[in-house]
Structure formats: C-alpha cells, structure tokens
Amino acid sequence: MKDAHFPDAWPFDFGTYIRGVRENRDLSVADVARQSQGKLSPSTVSVIERGLIQGGPSLRQLEGFSHAFELPTIYLFALAYSAANDLDPAVVDKVWQEFVLEKPDTQDEARAAVAVPRQHLELLGLSPDKLSFFSLRKDGVLSAEAVRQGYVAECDIIAVDSGANAPAGSSVVGWWPERKKLVVYRQDLEVMNVLIPAQVEGEPYLVLDEVSALKRLGVIVWRSGPLPSM
Numbered sequence: 169m170k171d172a173h174f175p176d177a178w179p180f181d182f183g184t185y186i187r188g189v190r191e192n193r194d195l196s197v198a199d200v201a202r203q204s205q206g207k208l209s210p211s212t213v214s215v216i217e218r219g220l221i222q223g224g225p226s227l228r229q230l231e232g233f234s235h236a237f238e239l240p241t242i243y244l245f246a247l248a249y250s251a252a253n254d255l256d257p258a259v260v261d262k263v264w265q266e267f268v269l270e271k272p273d274t275q276d277e278a279r280a281a282v283a284v285p286r287q288h289l290e291l292l293g294l295s296p297d298k299l300s301f302f303s304l305r306k307d308g309v310l311s312a313e314a315v316r317q318g319y320v321a322e323c324d325i326i327a328v329d330s331g332a333n334a335p336a337g338s339s340v341v342g343w344w345p346e347r348k349k350l351v352v353y354r355q356d357l358e359v360m361n362v363l364i365p366a367q368v369e370g371e372p373y374l375v376l377d378e379v380s381a382l383k384r385l386g387v388i389v390w391r392s393g394p395l396p397s398m
Contacts (some may be wrong), residue, residue: 305323312373
C-alpha cells in the first residue's frame, strides 16, 4: 500500500502527504482542483497542504483528492484520521493490509474465508454490518471503464459496502441475473450500453444495455491485490 511519499516520520502531517503525492504526479494545485470533480478549489488545496484547516479536511474534500489522485476515499480518510488523532500512520497502513485471507482445507478457492477483526473495520470507518466479501475469480467481470481504471483485477477478492455513498467514478459492483455474473463498473460514468471485454481472447465483447438491469450490491472499499503504484 505504501507509496513513495508515505511518511515514515511521526507525528504525521496530512497536508505534507497530499503535497508530496501531487508533486510526485507532476500536478499543479490548479490541476488537482480541476480533477476533483468540483469538490476542491485551488485555494482549498493550498490551505489543506499547509495544514491550515482546523479539524482536518472534510469528507467532500477527501473525495475530491480521491478523484484527483485515483486513490480510495476510505484510505485517505484513514490517513487524515491518523493525523487528526495523533496516530502513527504506519499503524493505519498496517491495518489496511491486515485483511487476512484464510483458505480452508478445500480445493475450491471460491470458498475462501475472509477474517477481518472488527476494530480494523472500525478504524477504517467501515460498518461490519454493511460489508460483504466476493470473489471475482470465477463469477466476476469488469467493464471496459473498470479495466481502464485498473483499480480492481478479475482475480481479486473484494469487500463491498452496501451503505457507503459512491461518488461518480467509484468502483461499484452489481449482480447480473441474466448472466449470473458479478459486474464491476464505474458509478455514473457507465449507464447505458456498458461494454464488458471478453474473458477469453477472440470472443466478442458483452454489452449490458443498462446498469439498472443489475442488482446493485455496493461500492468497493477494499480489494485483495495492491493498490496501483504512485
């Protein structure tokens, strides 16, 4: 999970982290604001980087950075939470990584169990009562936009929060009754004629006429693979 600017020093300064990620991506303050889908202004980005917002950034502002940097909002929330509460961010990073996959004595990987301590979920702001886990290995497909985004892979196990808000562009999952498949797609960016690349080379694309045909399960808040590199 750690990126090139994940701070090893403590106490952790969230604004310094945001500035480091921005500079690593060769983005200006105006670039970040422009890519935030209207949730950040250049002056707000600058104020947050300098640590001048009392109480830390709002959820809306974190969603803006999530859009600009293509990082999960829940991860940025965990880092901001650690800064506001004087926690070592390495602990938060460790918590994020410690979703332990425990495979029982069976050859059927689809029956893999997932053990997640409740306190780990709570630290990440997740409600255990609204969280479900799914394996994409056998029953999942990704839309063309989800493939392009590169956040989720077809071999992942994913955690889905049925109660979380899904900002535009978020990775969400639904059940496609006609095909008996889980479908990962991007909220609000894909509505009609959703293209789904073939799972076997040479086969044609699948086309989902409308996402309303899916039984929406929720937003993806964790995946078993590593995040994209910074």
